[in-house]
Amino acid sequence: MINYSDIGLWEKIRKNKIAYNYILPAAIIMAIVTAYPIIYQLWMAFTNFSISNLKNPHPAYVGVSNFIKIFKNQVALENFNFGRTLLFNIFWTISNVVLHVIIGISLAVALNTPRLALKKLYRSLLIIPWAVPSYISALIWRNMFDTQFGAVNQLLSKFGLPSSIPWLTNPNPPIHFLSFLSYAYYACLITNVWLGFPFMMVVATGGLQSIPQELYEAAKIDGANERGQFFSITLPLLRVVMMPAIMLGIVWTFNQFNVIYLVSAGGPLGTTEILVTQAYKLVNPGGIYGIASAFGLIVFLILLGITLVTNRITKATESAI
C-alpha cells in the first residue's frame, strides 16, 4: 500500500507529468499575457511614474508613499475616498451576485420543466440583455432613469406611484439606515441585474443537465414533492457546477466597469464609485500612473483575499477526488 505522503515532491511531480502537459498550453498564454503586466505594475507602483515618463521610463523611486497617499485619501482626485469606495464595492458585489444567481437559477429551472412549450424561443429571448453591446444598453438605461423624461419614472406615474425620483442626480440616500446608498446605487443595481442574470441562467441550464433523472424519480417514490426535490436534489447538485461561475461572477461584478461608468459615472459626487472606476480615473484624465499602479495592486490584493476566503468557504478548488 503506497502511503501518498511518503512520496517526495519530485516523485509526485513525475507521477503527474501528464497533468502538467495538459495545463501547459493554457499556462503559456496566461504567463505571457499576464505575467509581464503584473511585474510592470509592481514596479510602477513604487515610483512616481507620470506622463513625462512615457517615453523615458526612468521615474524616481518613491518607496511606499503612493500606498500611504491612497489609504490616507491624499490623492488629488475628486471625491477620492478609499474607505467608502471599498465598502460600497463589497456591498455592490454581494447584492448583485445574490440577485443574479437567484433569478438565473429560477429561470433555468422554470425553463427545464418537462413538456413546457416554446422553451427554445424563451431561452433565446432571455439572452438578449447579454447579446446586445453593453455600451448602448447602459446608455439606454441611463436615459430610462432620467428624472423628467425617463421611462422608469413615466411608468411609475402611470401606476400612481411617486414618480419624480431623481435617480442619477440626487446624492442623498432614499433609505435612511442604508445611508451610504444613494438613488444612483439602485439605478445601477437594476441595470446590472438586467445585464447579468442571463449569464447565470445559461450556466445553470448547462448544470441542470448533469443531474440524473433517476434521482428525481427515486425521490418521488420516497414521497418528496416538487419543493422537496428542488431543495434536496437540484440545489445541492447545481451548487457544484455553479460554484465556479459564482466565483467568476463575484470577480466580474467587483470589477464591473461599464455599468457604473456609463450609468452614473461613479456619481453623484462619488457615491457610486467602485475601485476600478476610481483606478480608471487615476489614469484618464489623472495621468498619475504611479499611484494608479499602486491602486491596481491594492485592488488585486483585496480581490485575491476575497477569492481565497470564498474559496475556503465553498471549497471550489477541490476536485471530486
Added chain:
Amino acid sequence: MSKKVKVVSLLLALLLTVSIFAGCKTQPAEQPITITIWHAWSGSELDVLNDAITKYNQLHPKVTINQLQVPFDQLQNKFQTEAAGGGGPDIVVGPADWIGAFTKANLIAPIDDYVDSSFLSHYVTGAVNQVKLGSKMMAMPESTECVAMIYNKKFITQLPKDTNELKTLADSIQSGDTYGFVYNSGFYFTAGYFFAAGMQLFDSNNNSIVAQGTGGATALTFIKDMASDKKLIVANDYGKADSMFKEGKAAIIINGPWAVGDYVKALGAENVGVAAMPILSATGNPFAPFVNTKDFMINANSDTDHKKSAMDFVKFLVSKDIEQEFFSKAKHIPSNLDVDTSSDPVINGFISQMKTGVSMPIIAEMGKVWDPMQTAIDSVIAGKASPQNAIQTAQNSIQKGIDQMRGQ
C-alpha cells in the same frame, strides 16, 4: 583666327551649353515619401480632408498620404502608446489641450522652424498664441471653437439682454414638456459665467486662484438660483439639452458649432439661430466662454524628411482654399483670416461670441481644474455646500492636484 582662339571659343561654347543644361538640373527630384495622419474627423470634415489629399496629390504626385479615422476618446491614448514606443503617425489632429501632455512626454515636435512671421500673419493671433508652450509653437491651428447661445427661432423673436431677462423669458415659455432654457451645468459650458463674474484660473506661477475675489462665489450663486427655478432644467447632461433641442422641446441651449449641422437637419435652417449668451446681470459683464483650437501636431519621432513633408501638407490644409472648404462644408470656424465668413449667420454668431471669449490655457495644470470645478457646481446645486465653501474647496483640490503633478 589662330588655332588657339578657335579651341578657346569652342571650349567656351561648350561651357555655355553645358551650363544651360546644368541650370535645368538645380531642382532636386522629389523623393517618394509616405505621410500618415490620424484624426477623429467624420462626415463632411472627413470629406474635405479626403478632397484635400486628392488635390495635394495632384501638386505633389510622389507624396502618398494615408489617413486613419480613430474614435475621439481613443485617439489620444492610441497616439500616446504608439509614439511612446517610437512610432506613430506623422501628423495627429487634436484639441489644444492635448499639447501640454504630449509636450511633457516629448511626443510632439515644435514647428517654429517651418513657419515664419509672414506666414503666421494670415492667422488669428489668439489661435497662434494658444498653441505656444514656453516660447515654442507646438502645433498649427486649423479652426477655433467656443460655445454660445443656440436658440429656436420659433420661440425666440427677441433676444434677452441679460440673465434676468433670460430667466423671465424662459419661465414664460415653459409649458408641459417644453422648456425655455435647458442649462448645461458642465463646467466647460458654463465657464463663461464664471469669467463674467470675475473669476480667474491661475496666477503668474500657474497656481490655482479660483477662490480669490468674489467671482467664483457669484457665479455659483447664479447657478444655484437658476437651478432652484422649477421652470428651468439645469443639469450636467449634454445629451439631454441636445435631444430636447432637436425635438423642439427646448428654446435656448448652450452648445458649440459642431452641433449646428444636426440641428439644422432636425428643425430647418430658418429656425436655428446663434448669438452671444446674455450678459451676467450680477456684474454686467458679457459671457466669456473658453475658446479652443483644433490643431495639427507633428510627431517628434518622425525624421527630418517626414517632418518637412508633413508640415508642407499641414500648410496646404490651413491654406485659404482648404480652410474655405472646411468652413463652407463642415462649419469649422477658420483660423485663417483670409477666409470670408460673412455669408453664414450661424458662424458669425459664434465669431461674435468669441470676441468676449477667454483662450483656454493649455498648460498641464489646466487638466487639474475640470473635476474640482464640476464638484463645486454639483454640490452647490445639490445644496451640499454654500457657494463660498464650494469654491474654496475647489481651489484647494485643484492646487493639490497641481502639487501632486509637480511631484511634491
Added chain:
Amino acid sequence: MTTQTKEKLKHLYIHGYIILWIIIAIFPIVWIISMALNPINVLKPTTLTLIPKNASLQAFKNVLIRPYEGSPVTFSRLLINSLIVAGGTAFLSIAFGATAAYAFARFKFPGRELGMLGFLLVFMIPTSATLAPLFVILTLLKVRSTLFGLIFAYTSSALPFAIWNMKGYFDSIPKDLEEAALVDGCDRNSAFTKIILPLSLPALAVTFLFGFMNGWMEWMLAWTFLTKPQSFTLAMTLYNMVGQWNTPWSNFAAFSLLIALPILIIWFLLQRYIVSGLTLGSVKG
C-alpha cells in the same frame, strides 16, 4: 383535478413568470429599435412613443453600405474579421481550457490549488493597466497589428472562465467511467477525448459561447493595436461612431442591433447541445 390539469396550471404559472422576465429583458431593446428608426439623432427622447415620427430604415442602410467612414472597407469584410477573432478565441479557449480543466479536476498534483487561483489572476487586473504592457509584448512577438495578436490577447481573458466552468462540470462526472475505461486498457488521453469530452457537450457549448462573446464584443484593445482598416472588426467600428460631441445615434443603434444578431443565432444553435438531455445515469455499467 386531474394530473393533466394540474400540470397545465403549473405550466401557466411558469409561462407567466418567464414572460414577465422576457418583458423586462426586452423593454430597453425596444427603445434601441426606436432609436434606430428615428430620422433625427436623439439620445434622450422626451416621450415614450416607440415608433418615432417619420420612422425610416435609413440608419440600417447607412451602416450596411458604409460602416467605417474612414475607408471603404465593406460590412462583410468586418463581419469576417469579427468571426475569425471571435471563433478563434472560442476554439482556443475550449481547446486549452478543457485540457487544463481536466488536469485540475482529475489529478492531485503539487501546485494544483495555486494553479487554479492563478488562472483567476487575469480578471483582477484593470484593463487600463494591461493596455501598454500587452502592446509591448505583442509588438515583440510581431503579431500586434494582426488579428492573431488579438485572438491571443482575448483567449487569455477567456481562459479563466473556460477552465473554471469546465472543471466544475468535470467534477460532476463520476470517476467510475474513466476508471472502467482505463482498466479496459485505454490510456488517459483516449479516456479524455472519447469519454469525458462527449459527455461534457453542455459545458463545452457554454464555454464556446462565452469565448465567442469575448472576441465578438471587445473594442478597446482592438483600437489600441490595429491600424489597417482591412483588419478592423465590427465591434471596433461600432464604437468608432462615438464622436467627441456628436454621435449619429440612429446609425449607432442600428449597428448595435446588427451586431447582437449573430450572438442570438449562435445561442439558438448551441441550445441543442446544452440541453441535449444527456443523462449520466444511463451510462452506469
